[in-house]
Amino acid sequence: MKSFEKTLEVRWSDCDPNRHVTHSKYYDYGAHCRVSFFIESGFNSEKMAELQIGPILFKEECTFIKELKIQDTVRVNILKGEISEDGGRWTVHHEIFNQNGDKCAHITAKGAWMNLELRKLTLPPAELTAAFQSLPSGEYYEYKSKKLG
Template identity: 40%
Template structure:
C-alpha cells in the first residue's frame, strides 16, 4: 500500500523568505500519519475506545531543496523500526516537490503509543497492530 498524500502549499505556510515554513513540514507529516491510520480503519474513535494515542520523543528534519510559493508537495511515509513489543516506532517521511519530483526534505520521528489515562507508554491493541502491518518498511528497518 502506498502511504502518501498531496498538500497544496498555502500562503499561510510560507516564511518571510517565501519558502515553506519549517514547522509546516512537520504538520504535513503529522497529517499524513493520522490520515493513513484513519484510512486503514483506526481513527479517532478507535483512539478514544482504546484510550491510546501517539506520542513523539524526537523529530528530525533535513532540508534539501526549497519549496516555493504556489507549489504542491507529495509527502510519503514508511516505518523505519519497531520495538519487539511494538510500543515504540520510527517513522520516516520524504517530501517531494510535485512540479519536478525533486526531494525537498526528509523527516524522521521516534515515538511510542501512550495510554491516555495512565499517561504511560503501552503496547498497542491488536487492531492497531494489524493496521500497522500495512505500512511499507524502509530498507534500513530495524528493531528498536
Template identity: 40%
Template structure:
C-alpha cells in the first residue's frame, strides 16, 4: 500500500466488462482517468478551472500492469498518488493502484503528463497559486522531485 494517496471507489458496471466476463482492458484506464480528475480537483484543478484558464492535463505515456482479474459487480478502489514531479510542477507522473473488494491488488497504472494551453496547442505552466496547490497533492513513499535543468545559451 502507498504511504499517502487519495482513494476512490467505483462499481464495475456491465459496460466495463469484456467477452471474458471480467473488467475490459480500457476500463482500467477509464477508472484511473476519473480518479485522476478527482485527484486534480483536490488541488483546485477542476474542469471549470481548466475551462476558465484554457489549460488541461495532457498525457505522454500511460502504462498498465494487470495483476488480477476483476469480475462484474465488484467494487474497486483506486489509490492515486504523485510519484514524480518537476520542481515547477510543469511535468509529473501519477500512479494509480487498483484494488479488488477482497483487498488484492488488481492493477497498477502509471501516467506521465504535463499541462497544455488548449488554445495555443502548446505546453504551458500552471498559474503559481495552482502550481502550489498541485505540489501539495498526496505523494507516494518513493516520490521523486525532479530539479529544473539549467538553460544553456
C-alpha cells in the first residue's frame, strides 16, 4: 500500500471555548485514520470479531504545532514506525495538516494486538502485518520552541 490518509472537516462540536479544536479531538482524528486503514486493509470490525482480535494502545502522544479552527479541513495520514517482526507490537505516526498544507499536529501511538476472548496479547494475521509494513515510514516529532517576543 502506498500512503494512506483521510480528509475530515472540523465540526463545531470539535471546538472548545477558545474557538479552536480541543486537544482530545486530535487523538480522535488519528484513531479515525487508523481504523479506516484497518478497514481498507480488509480488517473491518466483523473480520476482527471473527478473528477474535483487536488493537490496543499502550501509549499515545500528540505534539500540537498549529491550531485548527472551525471551518478548517484536515488531512490525517498514518505512517509506519517500529513494527516487530511478527507484527505483534507496533508504533505508528499520524501527521495532521490543515487545508493549506501546514502541519498542525503529530501523533505517535504504540500498541499491540489483543485476543478478545483470552484478553491477552496475540499476533495478527500475516496480511495485517504486511499492511502495516507497506506503509511509508514516519519518524518521531521533536518540538523546537521559538523565541517569544
